[in-house]
Amino acid sequence: MKMIRLSKRLMLRLKSAESVVAFTGAGISAESGVPTFRGADGIWAKMRPEELASMAGFLKNPDLVWQWYAHRKRVIADVEPNAGHRALVDMERLFPHVTVITQNIDNLHRRAGSSIVHELHGNIERNYCMKCGTTYANEAVLAAAGVPLCDACGGTIRPDVVWFGEMLPEEEWDRSLRAAQSADLFFSIGTSSVVYPAASLPLTAKMQGAYLVEINPEPTPLTGRADEFLQGPAGDILPMICTCAEQERRAMT
Ligand SMILES: [Zn+2]
Numbered sequence: 001m002k003m004i005r006l007s008k009r010l011m012l013r014l015k016s017a018e019s020v021v022a023f024t025g026a027g028i029s030a031e032s033g034v035p036t037f038r039g040a041d042g043i044w045a046k047m048r049p050e051e052l053a054s055m056a057g058f059l060k061n062p063d064l065v066w067q068w069y070a071h072r073k074r075v076i077a078d079v080e081p082n083a084g085h086r087a088l089v090d091m092e093r094l095f096p097h098v099t100v101i102t103q104n105i106d107n108l109h110r111r112a113g114s115s116i117v118h119e120l121h122g123n124i125e126r127n128y129c130m131k132c133g134t135t136y137a138n139e140a141v142l143a144a145a146g147v148p149l150c151d152a153c154g155g156t157i158r159p160d161v162v163w164f165g166e167m168l169p170e171e172e173w174d175r176s177l178r179a180a181q182s183a184d185l186f187f188s189i190g191t192s193s194v195v196y197p198a199a200s201l202p203l204t205a206k207m208q209g210a211y212l213v214e215i216n217p218e219p220t221p222l223t224g225r226a227d228e229f230l231q232g233p234a235g236d237i238l239p240m241i242c243t244c245a246e247q248e249r250r251a252m253t
Contacts, residue, residue, distance in 0.1 A: 013211045015248040017184040019097040027190020028234045032079045054164040062147045081112035084234030089113040090242045099179040105161045118176045122161035131155025183210040193222035
């Protein structure tokens with residue numbers, strides 16, 4: 001593993017920060033082996049994401065969309081949280097407030113053990129009836145042959161994920177925005193920072209006084225505006241940050 005130098009400014013923040021926000025995207029999941037939409041395999045490689053992840057696509061061909069989600073659900077159930085996810089759990093011992101805001105639907109932050117996780121794009125382990133709102137776990141929907149139907153009302157069940165053209169869940173967004181506004185230290189991790197409104201969170205945090213650190217294998221449109229860019233996989237860099245934070249904060253007491 002390549003050692004990365006942290007700046008003095010970051011070390012000071014690691015020592016004094018009260019509120020830390022980690023904003024995560026597909027990159028941190030890719031390190032666990034979750035394939036990205038564009039990296040889909042087999043028959044799915046030929047499909048456009050909009051055909052599989054939109055209300056129009058679902059209404060046109062619910063069977064196809066459910067086959068895709070059943071496939072995704074099984075792939076994701078087989079992967080494990082990685083060192084990056086676990087480091088964000090460790091941060092809860094080091095800082096008074098740690099909030100994870102994620103654009104990922106794979107539930108890996110919760111499985112790793114993070115206490116506060118705001119899911120901007122939903123969670124593939126949840127499903128709900130489009131007619132009455134009853135929620136269903138994956139076991140129930142994966143046991144169904146074809147499109148799963150609601151036991152309570154017979155309505156069609158859909159995955160609890162945000163599709164193309166849909167609004168972000170309002171409450172999760174409001175909480176995310178508040179967390180960003182009150183952060184001392186904001187990590188933007190494994191996200192290409194281009195999909196709005198989520199992409200506005202790092203800059204909102206910075207404008208309100210947070211020290212903005214980007215962690216990514218490659219530069220993104222955010223890189224030039226971040227206070228610090230740490231190049232590399234989250235699974236290497238986040239544990240290193242935890243080690244430094246631990247040393248800095250221990251020195252304080
Ligand atoms: Zn129902």
